[in-house]
Amino acid sequence: MTYSEALDKIHSLLTFGSRPGLDRVRELLRRMGNPQDKLSYIHVAGTNGKGSTCAMLSAVLQAAGYKTGLFISPYITDFRERIQVDNQMISEETLTAAVEETFPLVEALRDEGVIITEFEYVNALEFYIHAAAQCDVVVLETGMGGLLDCTNVILPPLCAVITTIGLDHTAILGDTIEAIAAQKCGIFKQGSHAVTSAQDSRAMAVIRQTATERKLPLTESASAVITPLEVTLHGSRFLYRGSEIMLPLSGDHQLENAKTALAAIEVLRGNHLLAISDEAIVRGMKQAVNPARLELISEQPPILLDGAHNPNGIEALKAAIDRFLPAIDITCVMGMLADKDIDSSLALLDGVFSQIYTVPIDNSRALAPELLAKKCAAHAAVAQAFDSREAAIDEAVRRAVQNNGAVLICGSLYLAGAVRPYLLAKYH
Numbered sequence: 001m002t003y004s005e006a007l008d009k010i011h012s013l014l015t016f017g018s019r020p021g022l023d024r025v026r027e028l029l030r031r032m033g034n035p036q037d038k039l040s041y042i043h044v045a046g047t048n049g050k051g052s053t054c055a056m057l058s059a060v061l062q063a064a065g066y067k068t069g070l071f072i073s074p075y076i077t078d079f080r081e082r083i084q085v086d087n088q089m090i091s092e093e094t095l096t097a098a099v100e101e102t103f104p105l106v107e108a109l110r111d112e113g114v115i116i117t118e119f120e121y122v123n124a125l126e127f128y129i130h131a132a133a134q135c136d137v138v139v140l141e142t143g144m145g146g147l148l149d150c151t152n153v154i155l156p157p158l159c160a161v162i163t164t165i166g167l168d169h170t171a172i173l174g175d176t177i178e179a180i181a182a183q184k185c186g187i188f189k190q191g192s193h194a195v196t197s198a199q200d201s202r203a204m205a206v207i208r209q210t211a212t213e214r215k216l217p218l219t220e221s222a223s224a225v226i227t228p229l230e231v232t233l234h235g236s237r238f239l240y241r242g243s244e245i246m247l248p249l250s251g252d253h254q255l256e257n258a259k260t261a262l263a264a265i266e267v268l269r270g271n272h273l274l275a276i277s278d279e280a281i282v283r284g285m286k287q288a289v290n291p292a293r294l295e296l297i298s299e300q301p302p303i304l305l306d307g308a309h310n311p312n313g314i315e316a317l318k319a320a321i322d323r324f325l326p327a328i329d330i331t332c333v334m335g336m337l338a339d340k341d342i343d344s345s346l347a348l349l350d351g352v353f354s355q356i357y358t359v360p361i362d363n364s365r366a367l368a369p370e371l372l373a374k375k376c377a378a379h380a381a382v383a384q385a386f387d388s389r390e391a392a393i394d395e396a397v398r399r400a401v402q403n404n405g406a407v408l409i410c411g412s413l414y415l416a417g418a419v420r421p422y423l424l425a426k427y428h
Contacts, residue, residue, distance in 0.1 A: 003092040006099035007079060010125075013106070013118040024109075025120040025150040031105045032124060035131035036154050039069070042139050042264060043154065045146040045184040046163025048312045049197060049257045052249055052290045053163050056261035058139045060284030062086050064276040069130035069138035071123070071151070076291045076307075076417040083126045085133050087287070098129050119143050120150045137274065147186020156189035158273045160216070161264050162196045163257065165203040166312025181206035193267045194218045197260040217267075224262035228255060233296045233304070233324050243278055245285045250294045252323070253316035258285070292416035294320055298427045301400035305420060307413035309336065314345040317410060321352060329405030331396040332356045333389070334376070335415040338367040345411075346379050353408070355382035355399070357392040361414050389419050397427065 001009075029036055042057055044050050051072055061068040068086055075081035080089035102125065106116045116124075123143070130138050137158070142149040146162075162184050165177060181203040188194055194216040196207050211218035227239040235248040236255055240262060247258055265281060268274040294317070297303040302325065308317040321330070332353040336342050356376040358369040369385035376383035386392035396407045409419060 001096055001100045003096045006096040009099050009103050010079075010118060010121060013116060013121055021148055022150060022153055024114055024116055025124060026153055027114060028105060028109060028116055028120065028124050029127065029153060031108075032102060032128055036127040038131045039127070039135060039154075040137045041154050041157035042137065042159045042161060042268075043142070043151065043157040043187045044139065044161045044163065045142040045149070045187050046161075046197065047166040047180070047184075047310065048316065049163035049253065049260070050141050052254060052257045052288075052293055053161065053197075053261050053264075054139045054141045055249075055290040056247075056258060056285060056288045057161075057264060058084070058087055059287040059289075060261070060265060060276060060281055061137055061139070061274070063284035063287065064274065064280035066136040066274065067134065069126075069133065069135035069140075071126040071130075071138065072141045073119070073122075073143050074413055074417070076413065077420050082122060083129055085130070085135060087289070090129060094129060095125070098125050098132075102128055123150045142184075142187065145180075145183040145186065147183050149186070152187055156191040157187075159193045159195060159264050159267050160187045160189065161260060162187075162194070162199075162207060163260055164197050164253075164312060165199055166310060177202045178206050182210070185210040188214050188216050190214050190216065192216055193271065193273075195221070195260060195264045195267055197221045197256055219263050219267050221256060221259040221263045224259040224266065226255065226259060226262070231255070231323070233294070233299075233302070240281070241278055243282050245282055247285050247288060249288060249290060250296065250324075251316060251320040253319070254293075292413060292420060297423045301397065301404070302406040303397065303400075303423065303427055304406070304408045305416055305423060306408065306410045307416045308410050309340055309345075309412045311341055311344040311348060314348045314410075317408075318348050318352065321408070325406050329354045329400070329403045331399050331405060331407050332380075333359060333392045333396050333407065333409045333419075334372065334411040335359045335361040335369070335389070336367050336372055336411040337361065337363060337365040337414070339365050340412075342367065342372070342375060346375055350379045353380045354405070355384065355396075356380045357396055358383065358385045359389040359392045359415070360387065361412055362418060363412075363414050366412075366414075389415070390422055393419060393422065 070084040358372040373385040
């Protein structure tokens, strides 16, 4: 089997969509030998900030000398970003061999009438590959929700972390903050420890109640006291426990993600679960990478790439624009999925951009550029639909150069993944 054929096998399951529930993946994993039970985890759920928090935790654990697995979703430009060992994508050969060994189990289940979805299979592959690599600890990001997310088949993790909760995936997780928080809290298991970011009071009430009911000690991110020194488009510098830390992730929201990661680290070392030195924290934080999160592609003109795609994420993006690019002509290149809360997101960006260029996304859930442009027309002086993402970017950059302005590409991680190679090749 070639690498290309392995990817085709994985993506052939995409047509089955997302279906919450754990019975199917449990049966697949049983036939794989239950690799998930051979690993220790930090399990991370939340609406926003999961990827960045996972990146920080993984980098610090590696710096502390642990062989560290990382599972994230979605990927930006390369499928193998989803399954990493020591913050490096697994090799094409590793993925191909794992698919060759395990996909017959998926086919056997299909013959028995049990349909495995793509996410379920990729998650099972992650367990299989990380167990084979004999990882000391795995930083495991949920896909959607928590309670019924297929990552939730694991035994009690060393630590369960919940990042900022907002309204997203409401058709599946519920249409209130409380309902979504209850789903996220599904990763809380007795015998573990819980950590949470700062939350809306409604979400925090659910988190505290669930932790109490399940007898989990709960640590809040506020327990990690940091002193910001500098926040720029290049990242943040802050003091923590007497050490100066450089975090190459930009935006005030990343300081909250950092506090969440640091609170989790304190839980792990305070309870003698892992040995992590202050020096490992400094080195690890400096190595944390999470592409397409307020990523500065170019300084002249400023070109920023961000995957914000829901009101909570857009709010953080708006705060960053106000801080770093005040009173400047900004052209936005935007594409969004139709099932997101587009109207609320655009309302938050009202009047922020001089012009918005809407572009297609290669996803069946994408909103057509023409329809998105109609929605954007109420929020910017110019809203124009483009057939070509590259043409829209080039025109936005041309305008930015001409007007001493800036360019922001946002609206979807799928869009970010599609254009990032082009941006790096032409403008970095």
